C-alpha cells in the first residue's frame with residue numbers, strides 16, 4: 528500500500544429520516560434564526576406554502592421564484608425581498624434550482640441556509656454555485672454557499688414523477704462515478720461513491736415500478752446524499768465537462784443530459800481506468816460500467832439520445848470543439864475525433880457497445 532491523500536469534511540449538519548418538517552424549528556433555533564424565507568419554484572409553491580403554514584411565526588414569507596440555472600436577476604429580486612421582510616435565514620424546499628437560489632442569496636447576504644431536498648441532484652451538500660447572466664453560466668466554489676443544515680426526508684421525494692426520479696437518480700450516479708476516478712479521490716470519497724451509486728442502482732428500478740415505495744425512496748435519497756457529498760469533495764472530469772458544455776450551448780435539461788451522456792463518457796474512460804469502475808459494473812451486474820449504464824437507462828425508459836432532448840445535429844461538431852477547450856482533468860487524454868464520436872453516438876442514442884471509441 529502506498530497511501531497519500533487529502534480529505535476535508537464538510538461542516539454541514541445532515542438530518543436524515545422521517546418527519547423532516549418537524550426538524551426545521553430545531554435547526555432554525557440552532558442557527559439563531561427567527562424569520563425564515565421559504566424558497567421554492569413556482570411549481571412547488573403549494574408544497575412550500577403548506578410547509579410555511581406549519582412554521583407559524585418562524586416563517587417570514589414564501590418566495591416561489593426559483594428557476595433553472597440561477598439567473599442573477601432572479602437572485603437580485605430575492606435579495607430585495609430578504610431585506611424588505613427582515614429575513615434572518617433561508618429555508619430552500621426543492622431541487623437544484625431552488626437550492627441554487629438559496630446559495631446565491633447566501634453568497635450575497637451571508638444568511639444561513641436550511642435545505643429540504645426534493646430531488647437527487649445533490650447541490651445541497653456542495654460549496655458550488657452556478658449562476659447565469661446575459662446567457663453566460665459561471666460556476667464558483669465558496670464556503671459561503673454551502674448550506675448549514677440539510678434535512679433529508681424521503682417523503683419529500685414521493686411527488687417527484689417517476690421519469691424525473693430516474694434521471695435525477697442517474698444525475699447523482701454520475702457524481703459518484705466521476706469521483707471513482709477523480710485525480711484527488713481519497714479512500715473516504717471512494718467508499719461514499721461506491722455506496723451511493725450502489726444504493727441508487729438498487730433503488731431506481733423499484734421507484735420506476737412504484738413511486739411511493741418507501742424503502743426505495745429512502746435508499747435513493749441516502750444514495751443521493753453520498754453522491755452529492757463526493758461531488759462537493761473531489762474534482763469532476765469529462766462527463767461533467769460535457770454536460771456543462773452541451774447543457775449551456777443548447778439549453779438542454781440538466782438531469783436528462785447527464786442521463787444520456789453518462790454511458791458514453793464512462794465508456795470513454797473505462798478503457799483507461801477499468802478497475803476504478805468495476806464496482807459500478809458489478810452493481811449493474813454487467814460486464815462493463817458503460818454498457819451496463821446504457822442498458823440500465825433503456826430498462827428504466829430513460830432518454831438515451833441527445834436528439835430527443837432537443838439538441839440540433841449540426842451542434843455535434845461545435846460541441847466537440849467546445850469540449851476540447853479548457854478541459855477538466857480526465858483520466859484518459861482527450862482526443863478530438865473520439866470525443867466527436869462520443870457526442871455523435873450520444874446524439875443518435877447508440878449503445879456505446881456498438882461503437883468502439
Ligand code: NAD
Nearest residue numbers: 568570596622623624645646648650653655684686687781
Ligand atoms: P430542478 O430543481 O430544476 O427541478 C426540476 C423541476 O422539478 C422543477 O419544476 C421543480 O419544482 C420540480 N420538482 C423538484 N422536486 C420535486 C418533487 N419532489 N415533486 C414534484 N416536483 C418537483 O431540478 P434538479 O435536477 O434538482 O436541479 C437542476 C439544477 O441544479 C441545475 O441548474 C444544475 O446546474 C443545478 N445543480 C447544481 C449543483 C451544485 O452543486 N451547485 C449540483 C447539481 C445540480
